[in-house]
Amino acid sequence: MKRGVHDLALFGGDAAFLQPLYMGRPNTGDRKRLLDRLEWALDNRWLTNGGPLVREFEQRIADLAGVRNCVATCNATAGLQLLLREAEVTGEVIMPSMTFVATAHAVRWLGLRPVFCDIDPDTGCLDPKLVEAAVTPRTGAILGVHLWGRPSPVDELAAIAAEHGLKLFYDAAHALGCTSRQRRLGSFGDAEVFSFHATKVVNSFEGGGIVTDDDTRAERLRALHNFGLGHDGVGAGINAKMSEASAAMGLTSLEGFADAVASNRANYELYRQELSGLPGVRLIDYDPAERNNYHYVIAQIDAGITGLHRDLLLTLLRAENVVAQPYFSPGCHQREPYRTEYPVSLPHTEHLAEQVIALPTGPAVSREDIRRVCDIIRVATAHGPRITAQAGA
Ligand code: T4K
Structure with a gap:
């Protein structure tokens, strides 16, 4: 359990996970x-x-x-x-x-x-x-x-x-x-x-x-x-x-598809519950009237509110052995060869791409894992400006 900034691995605390906790672990079936x-x-x-x-x-x-x-x-x-x-x-x-x-x-x-x-x-x-x-x-x-x-x-x-x-x-x-x-x-x-x-x-x-x-x-x-x-x-x-x-x-x-969707959905609901009400952190939602595979748990980190940029949160999670991904950042138009060949400004894409983070989920991720990941995010976003200053970001 992380209680404060000093508990974060980036600042000398013990990593929350001994082994890397990945997003994107395969559903390998039986x-x-x-x-x-x-x-x-x-x-x-x-x-x-x-x-x-x-x-x-x-x-x-x-x-x-x-x-x-x-x-x-x-x-x-x-x-x-x-x-x-x-x-x-x-x-x-x-x-x-x-x-x-x-x-x-x-x-x-x-x-x-x-x-x-x-x-x-x-x-x-x-x-x-x-x-x-x-x-x-x-x-x-x-x-x-x-x-x-x-x-x-x-x-x-x-x-x-x-x-x-x-x-x-x-x-x-x-x-x-x-x-x-x-x-x-x-x-x-x-x-x-x-x-x-x-x-x-x-x-x-x-x-x-x-x-x-x-x-x-x-x-x-x-x-x-x-x-x-x-x-x-x-x-x-x-x-x-x-x-x-x-x-x-x-x-x-x-x-194993039906089981994978069921466990993805349960993971998604748990993330939603754990992160709800956290200022500057929003989970991308899925229309309950539609079917979805809930394979991606995407959080949007608003640095204007948290005082902590998405990239610093990724670094901080990585230090805890949580391998989250910035899917999909930057947008294709900001990558080569497109940035040079076809320069264009896409404000909504740029805004979203700068904030998104794909969190670990899938059948290999346990409920306890998710609680610990959310715990890190809670501590990190509660102390955003201090962490930013301390990390020299
Ligand atoms: N269109 C869209 C919208 C796509 O998202 C993709 C592929 C495509 C088209 C093209 O589909 P394909 O031609 O690949 O069929 C990965 C995948 O290589 C790529 O297929 C996927 N999208 C993309 C979103 O992610 P990387 O370079 O980000 O993957 P990597 O190696 O960093 O792994 C991601 C995470 O998954 C890591 O945390 C580790 C974990 N992982 C990965 C592999 C390969 C595992 O746990 N086990 C594994 O075997 O591109």
């Missing part, structure tokens, strides 16, 4: 089930190229998203690239800057120009009025991001895309099992892409899944992610397939 599946794949001597485990995983993900097709990929970044490539998008892609940099890099890697658009401060997702204003004759597509699993303004973006004849895609890396007006994310726009990276609510070590109701698009994507084989019309393909080992983990992790 180990025996994973090993059985791997044994089966080895016995079967079928390791990749659309094997039975990948097919089963794709079917499960398509069902979860409520769409007809899922094309599993080696990761979500490649999934986004395949989508833009398959749709032959040219010119500019309107997208948020408030996302993991992979979203922007996927666009830029294809020689397209990301046009960063500011967010609605209430949702952290694209502001449709600003998207409308950003459309030019060069715009080829809109790429929304369901940040932390909170839905983009899907109806408004669909109307803009229809009016201007634009493709509409979503980066749904965070959004497995989430809904917008009870309709599952993954089923909006022309297609969406989930991530199954180790740090995601369901993981396949590394992996992605492109989901769409468009059978022709799915068939072309399937060819494109396998060198273009079997479909002369798609042009030069690439190798972006998921392996059977990844699908084995994906299926096993999926079996």
